Amino acid sequence: MRVALFIPCYVDQFYPQVGIATLELLEKLGCTVFYPPNQTCCGQPMANSGFEHLTKDCNRLFTENFLGYDYIVGPSGSCVLHIKEHLHLDKLEGYAAASAAAEVRSRVYELTEFLTDILKVETLEASFPHKVGLHQSCHGQRGLKLSQMTEVVGPAFSKPVKLLKMVKGIELIDLARQDECCGFGGTFCVAEEAVSVKMGKDRVADHLHHGAEFITGADMSCLMHMEGILHRQKSGVQVRHIAEILNSRL
Amino acid sequence: MSTNSHDHAALAADFNKDEPRVDWHDQTLWWIRQKRDKAAHTVPDWEALRNTASRIKENVLSNLSEYLQSFEAAAIANGVTVHWAADAAEHNAIVLSILRKHQVDRMVKSKSMLTEECHLNEFLHEQGIEVIDTDLGERVVQLAGEPPSHIVLPCIHKKKEEIGEIFHEHLGTPAGNADPQFLTHAARLHLREKFLTRRAALTGVNFAIAETGEFVVCTNEGNADMGAHLADVHIACMGIEKLIPQRRHLGVFLRLLTRSATGQPITTYSSHFKKPRTGQEMHIVLVDNGRSVHLGRPDFRNSLKCIRCAACFNTCPVYRRSGGHSYHTAVAGPIGSILSPNLDMKKYADLPFASTLCGSCSNVCPVKIDIHEQLYKWRQVIVQEGYAAVGKKVAMKGMNWVLSHPSVYHTAGKAGRWLMGKVPFTVNNGLNAWYRQRDMPAPPKESFGEWYKKNKKS
Amino acid sequence: MSSRDKILNTIKGNQPAQRPLPPLPGEAGYGEPAAPAPEPTAGTPSTDGPHEPGTAAAATPGTPAPTASATPAESTSSAAEPIAAASTPSANTPAAPAPDPASDPAASTPSADTPTASAAPDPDAPESAPAPDPASDPDALVQKFITVLEAIGGTAYIVSGLSRIVSLLHEEYPDARRIISGVPGLESLGESGQRYPDPHTLENVDVAVLSAHFGVAENGACWITEERMIERALPFIAQNLVLVIRRNDIVADMHEAYSRIEETEAANGAYGFATFIAGPSKTADIEQSLVLGAHGPKSMTVFLLDEEMFDAGFF
């Protein structure tokens, strides 16, 4: 199984360990992993600011980089969702380009959904003996449907929780608000700084209140936002991307 | 309120200066969201019901002109006078002419977001006509000289002590009494007197039925009924999108509306007005005010399905922490953010950006409006149409973040290296919006790409 | 061009292609996605959901069936207690279906000092509701109606006879000075048979006693049309409202309610005004504290009259 690793730009620059954990985890599970070196950004920050029309170059590059693999896997629900929904190349660029983009869209997976739905992982050799709070990032949860949403009347399920429960020693804490947005929101985090920070503080407080030692999630951007707040509060609680926990050694 | 000079971010920042109050506001609305969840879970086929409601409304939008005509014909046959208003000004003029005809200069009005949208109260006030809002929450904000901050709970931003103050000043209740029971009783006496002495009553409309020409008004207080049944003239004002095809479709909407709004299984009163009572005049004003144009925007027309339950307000983490007034429009919250740009794209260019696009709104919406997707699409439209005075500003403010990504602004290839050079600098700026209340991660020794090259690539 | 024509023309130019009406609950195909443009529905994500809720298993855990189906008239006649467990009527509704304790510390919203029952039904109560088919079990419907009505601040009694209503009303409203009754057989309660051309004169009515058509189990609402109101204003302006319905006239939900309304209309002619009433007039506008008796009735009582009485010629 040829898997292309999609490492979002901010993970590449600020959280290389998340990329490494993702890579190691996939290899451990038997995938042949490739990292297309020219990858940069999915274009989401622009698009969410209303500049989707400027993301054409980005889309072309992404398509070139990621065409031809069985799967494309990224440790970020938000970036993956953006690709799934918005990676379009105009017919102006030719039929081949448009269908290549469609091909890429159909093969891109967020890490936990890839592990659950494609690799059908049932056990993991991992151990993380700590109290952990799971942050449900909105784009992964409500966009990619990684887990059931509290608004919806339907059966309960959660791909991240299912995976985390395979980790030895882990204790998942309950939260008062299971799936409230952390307020990161891409450019929202600076454009609406006051509300963004307040949302982040509230989310962090929920985890602290329930005794989390670590906050994890499938989206590093949300975790970066919450980490920024935790640091500023001089809290000892740390953030860990879910890939790091799933890849943690015995 | 002249908040137009501000944008949502600025008004929200203002609101956030009092953090305990933000917490209180957030928790009050979250509590209602929880009640909504519980109520929804008592209906096993909730999602199917939402789907059905959505499809009924889609049918309405695809037959709107036919349904309006059938409604009009049926209403006229029922003895009701039907008026059409192209815009807010015409709506206000129609209401005024009805009142003038009856030489009425004092009127009671139950909740109608449409009349807020049309600024009817201000208009009538200028014409020397006194309007008393009879919904308790609306009366509170009216006495306070403010617009409602929420379409279902107009004074949700007010603490009971503040309401006690307002009542003390205007209704003469004892200073310092902030007991809701007591204050509600005071309002009851105050408003019952108004009901008994006003000869004209204006109500909103929740649903209008094309088949029968009747309309339904839902209240918990009974104020719409008190007004309408005691007055000589009943004026009901409705946006043209309030139609539903047949009466039996109410079964779907009435099951959804109040559970979504407050978690109640139904409002106390769901009154079906069909014919004027003997000796009474009944008028219906059908108002367009931009709706027919909105209908022509394929990406956005679905927002006309809205039944104004406000579930999207209560669930919105941004609304809860920024307050209704920060949206500087009659209908605030997520739905207001996708309806308002249609009315005035420039003035409301900021609203589609007042969201994290978390998607909770679309999940609670009983008629399944894809609210967060429309927010995203409005951003594109606003930027492209050059109405982005605010939108652009937002993007500029967001530049630290945008540029911290190797984005399309800078050719993708060399962006990686560029990023490391720039980010720490911009970010350590004390005025930087990220850094003011958050830290940035310490830049690692090497990027993932560099690590990969060293360790994996052979 | 008139505004009317202008509006209609714009709409005609802008309205999308014809979309069909969906089937309603109870009709074939209900709940299935629309054929042309199936929305990417939330709630239908992949299938690793461990358990399907709402499947029959959830059934009513032994519906407390207050009385076996054919309540012998005599035996209940003396036992006309309010039925549902929480026999707390109106004002002292239990203190709010507290938000999950975890969700917020005391400070939280529902200002703790007021009897802030949410207007929502008691969370526990209707839980027993996703009954597989309550429609087939009249007792379950009655029980549910009562439970829900009490949760929204109303009171319900099952009574076997009109005389029982009279005595209960005397007990409940000993100080009532002005009672208007529109219920055949209850003329003795106060004024009856009159019309009130000026509805303002109804301002001081303490109790209005009216017969409604039916109740709705899922939400505690009663349907009443204009002819049964004496005056349209009466059920709203009276200080207290009493509705009488037949015990068997409880429908499961709003869909059945509207079928019933169609039938009633076919039999009795169209109404000019009609309403669902569910509980007393209420507001929670002040800090979400529920207060009963906003503008209208401070209490709403429903008497569920046993079938036999009707067969005996009342109504």
Ligand code: SF4
């Ligand atoms: S958009 Fe949906 S959730 Fe929001 S008020 Fe309208 S109907 Fe309710």
